[in-house]
Amino acid sequence: MASQFQRAIDPSLHPLVTGNYRIATPAIEALYELVDRCLRYRVMGALIHGPSRVGKTRAIEYVRLLLARDHPKMTSYHAQCEHKPRHAEGPFFANLLEAVGDPDPNAGSNPSKRMRLALRIREAAARAGSGTVLLFCDEAQRYNDNEYEWLRDVHDCLDRQQIKLFTFLVGQQELLAQKTALQVAGKTQIVARLMVEELVFHGIRNAEDVATCLNGYDQTAYPADSQWSFTRFYVPAAFDAGYRLVSDAGVLWQAFESAHNRANLPGQLSIPMESFARAVEIVLKESELKDDSAYRPDPALWAHAVRHSGYVQSRHATGRVLAAA
Structure with a gap:
């Protein structure tokens, strides 16, 4: 039984409980390939677009982790663009200052905010030992x-x-x-700098x-250097007897497809990462008490998990079509 296994950490601290984990998806892999290509070919700007709630914010966080691993001297930032009733220069630069870690982003005049932003980025680049900085603008x-023009000004200032x-x-x-619209208006300097690629x-589009994604749960270990993959942490007896979540990929896809239809x-059907992760978490948590060497999640459990994943509810709430373009 599961109780015979001495787990490496307190279950309440596991990332599946805290929600502090990232699983690679094909869309995330495509995003990282795009970033890598832009760095290699010196393409200074790209736009990444897709429906809401398909995992774009999580993708940014995951890609930044990969960048820190593969390009440790490069600095990256994640700015969360805010909804503003009026688009003023002060709040725009305060938002970017907050993203780069300025201790008092709202302080000072607009020109001083501009100068401080460039200074903070320059200081971080010097500490990291590279003149390459990446900025992900979310939403x-x-x-x-005007804000695109100000962003272009930041580019020019740093380039000098x-x-x-x-x-x-993003x-x-x-x-x-x-x-x-920018192209039609003749503002090609913004497009050429910020929107080349x-x-x-997209969400998860097929089995x-x-x-x-399920293979990520089977392979990702926590703690990182332990033998405790996410799957093994919850069903160690079944895992040690050969069970892997990936073997249920077809069952889970069919469960989402049935719910969709x-x-x-x-x-x-294009499954948002949020709904997908919730379904997997439900199955692992429900399976924990049933674990033994012969245990395999029943298709009915996968269907139950999909019903409670929020997929159908969120689609009805937003009215958005999540099909891949």
């Missing part, structure tokens, strides 16, 4: 033309100081319409994508 569809700023605008599908960010939701 970037909230920017207007031999610092290359790569900007990745947001909903409206981002693509903004790019088109494009990537459609193969499901398998890729029963609810008469429009478009092709």
Whole structure:
């Protein structure tokens, strides 16, 4: 039984309980490939667009972890673009100052905020030992033309100081319409600096994508250097007897597909990462007390997990079609 296994940590501290974990998806892998390509070819700006709640914010966090591992001398920032009733210069630079760790982002005049932003980035680049900095602007569809111009000014200012700023605008599908509008308006300098590459960010679109994600739970260990993968932590007897979540990829995909069709939701099925992760967490937590060497989650449990994952509820609430573009 599961109680025979001495786990490496207190179960209440496990990332599956705290929610502090990231699992790679095909869309995240595509995002990292885009970032890597931009760095390699010196493409200074890209936009990444997709429906809400498909995991774009989590993807940024995951990619930043990979960057820290693969490019330890590069500095990266994650700015959460805010909804503002009016688009003023002060709040824009205060938001970026907060993202780069300034202790008092609202202090000072607008020109001083601009100067301080460049200073903070320059200091971080010097500490890291590289003149390359990456900025991920989350929910970037909230920017207007002026804010794109101010962002371009930041690029130019840092460029004069031999610092290359790569900007990745991440947001909903409206981002693509903004790019088109800028092109039509003749503001090609913004497009050429901030919006050169494009990537459609999508949810989990087929059983193969499901398998890729489930394999992450089977392979990812916590603590990192232990033998305790996420799956083994919850069903150690079944895991040691050969069970892996990835073997249920088809069952989980079918459970989401059935829920999608029963609810008469429009478009092709594309599972948001939030709903997917919740379903997996439900199955692992429900399986913990049933664990033995012969245990395998029943298809009915996967169906139960999908019902409580929030997928159908969130689709009804938003009315958004999550089908991949």
